[in-house]
Amino acid sequence: MRKDFLFATWAGGGAVPPVLSVARALRERGHGVRVLADESLHEEVTAAGVEPVAWTTAPQGDVTDPAKDVIKDFEARTPLGALARLRDRIVCGPAADYARDTLAELRARPADVLVAEHMLLGALTGGEAAGIPVASLVTTIYPFPTPGAPPPGLGLAPASGALGRLRDRVLARLAVKPWGRGLPALNAARAAHGLPPVDSVVDAFDRVDRLLVLSPRALDHPGRRFPAHLRHVGPRLDDPAWARKPELPEGDAPLVLVGLSSSFMNQRTQLQRIADALGTLPVRGLLTTGPAVDPATVRAPGNVLVTAAAPHGVALRHAAVTITHAGHGTAVKSLAAGVPLVCVPLGRDQTEVARHVELAGAGITVSRNASPRTIARAVGRVLHEPSYRREARRLAAEIAAETATDRAVAELEALTGRNEGACGA
Template sequence: MTPLTYLVALVDGGGTVPPELGAVRRLVERGHAVTVLAEDCTEPDVRATGAVFRPWRQAPNRPDRRPENDLSRDWECGGPLRLLDRMIATRLVGPAAGYAADVRDAIVEARPDLVVCSMFALGAMVTAETAAIPFHVLMPNVYLLPAEGMPPLGLGLRPARGVVGRLRDRAFGGFIRRSWDTRGLAGLNRLRSQYGLIPLTTLWDQVHRAHRQLVMTSPGFDFPAAFPPPVRYVGPVLDDPVWAAKPWAPPPGDGPLVLVAMSSTFQDQTACLQRIADALGTLPVRALVTTGPALDPSALRAPANVTVVAAAPHREVLRHAAAVVTHGGHGTVMKSLAAGLPLVVMHHGRDQADNAVRVTARGAGLSVRRTASPAAIAASVRRILEVSSYRAGAARLGEVVRRDAGSDALIRELETVPGPAAPA
């Protein structure tokens, strides 16, 4: 195939970065030229793919993943509407003009055939649309936008059943859509007007203007729905982040190994991790807790059978593990299922309740409140280790995840580039 030129507008969403950069690495390996606009905290990860790193200059740019440099600080919000306001102001619409300006400058220099955008990078989509360069949107999650038949996101709901269920979805879904539009649509349309584009009817219409919305999960994991024509399921990317490439060996002993993997970003999870460690200390298991770059391992008191480290290569650890305790981030869930392991999910926010309900609906694990006591956590871990149906459910789902992760759907869609339209 003739080599193409790509410009990737990457917004650091924590666990979304490894799969998005996995897509970049695959493009580079196939001989394409890729420039990645990203935050300084992701520079080592970007350069490891072989792509050209270009920092955000006018858009937000975090130097590291420490909590004090987190723009959204969603753990402080205390309620869904405050969280929505914070996301609009710090992630989606507030910084959109900066993303648009940086992408405009990068387009002049890189002259890409295709712009590939993180879902938060609405401003990057505006600039690509103005320049008549086709753009794709990466979604390394379940499908996050409203769709007929999909339960409203963020609430951890199963698909609707019957009249009451459909009324539930209509009421909650309508309220959520209006809330996004009331807070963000006017600001986005002002930016579009500055770039000579027509106004949109809803906030998420900006994403729907993409040539492709690439959903980087297994359709067998997500719930079915009626999707817009640009939506394509392309399977998960199971790459570990660069910072997790540490030497690792299983801890000594004969008990089953339990991996504890919470968010790679700060979500005020220290107290939850401590209760998990205390719970595992009461069980005949070996436990490995990885805190990620946002937490210091020394913040936790570890029982004798619990090892706490900043990072470990999860794909290697999972080959030795019997179960996983996690916040329910999509990347951790996918890798755990690919290894055929049942999960205890203690969701903290974001899309995690929705990932948790997809796990429990398939019998691949349990969902436990993040505030659960050590005794309740221990009981849940003991249950998924002892009740064989959870491992069987995880194995069934894992077979689908591995199949879709091994397909060429992602690279095939990224290499399908339509011709340019007339400039706006």
């Protein structure tokens, strides 16, 4: 039976393609789907075969243009400063605006389910106020503390023993503390729509009927325990609509695929160092700059082809190694193809993703300030030590099993049968 779904997302770089992948899948099953999104995303939304709807009062940005980026976390000097920008400019600060726009759209054209990218607490608030089932999509490894694992975001290995458990409890409290500054704005948004206050911002992320994690369970800590309403539904492996057919470098040397962020993270220096590193190795390099960096600004050695974009899913069929910032999308696509990684985290969730890749034995990490020589050594190690490819292929098999059916679509369709008038607390 046809149902109507309203999605809500924002110009969040790599978070956009997986959200639109779920929207597309629902549309292909005959459901009505529309997406509240920044106008900079409307072409991509349309390419997914669903209807775009513009925010009217909520912030609008374009992460491929530094001047139009809402968060501008590339200007932050510390990870804490970057988190504060996300909190104040997307998650909590404009929560009332996101809630107002979401509720207005639901009143104008009712939907059976609201599906929002998990950082849009304002949109989730609007869905809660409308009294319809609400789902959030987490497009990376689950980013909040849970029992049985170290606090996320710090790139820590699992601890053992009493001291390790104490470490995790202390750091978990510290990890959630910065969110507290956003609580007044979030509760003001809730009060404006007749909803009771919440005790913490982190608790608010759980005020949904389903929390769907679009990440492989096999990539997370095996002993981690999750909330009852959380489901790991597997990653989305679609390439973004703006990625063109790839042109591969000539020759038969091992192919190294390079992909840093699709949004601006001041990454041109890292791209140049990677190009220089590959120029010293007997490999072919396919370096994709993404829409935020002009390919002409990267000086390429003769064995490296530089292009703005290429569908990584296609290029990975030929690749031996991927060099990436450890954005979740690129990392998981590589692992799904059985390709090991050299990770160069630039910020955001990337240190955590890189750490999970390392713990799985499927890659290694170098600093964002690593020299071309250090990067070249890391590529050589991953190329020539068979354990990295073996573990990447192990994860590929687990990801294939996890994505054999579309669990995200099944969970969202199941929500349309709920009879409750309000979403869970």
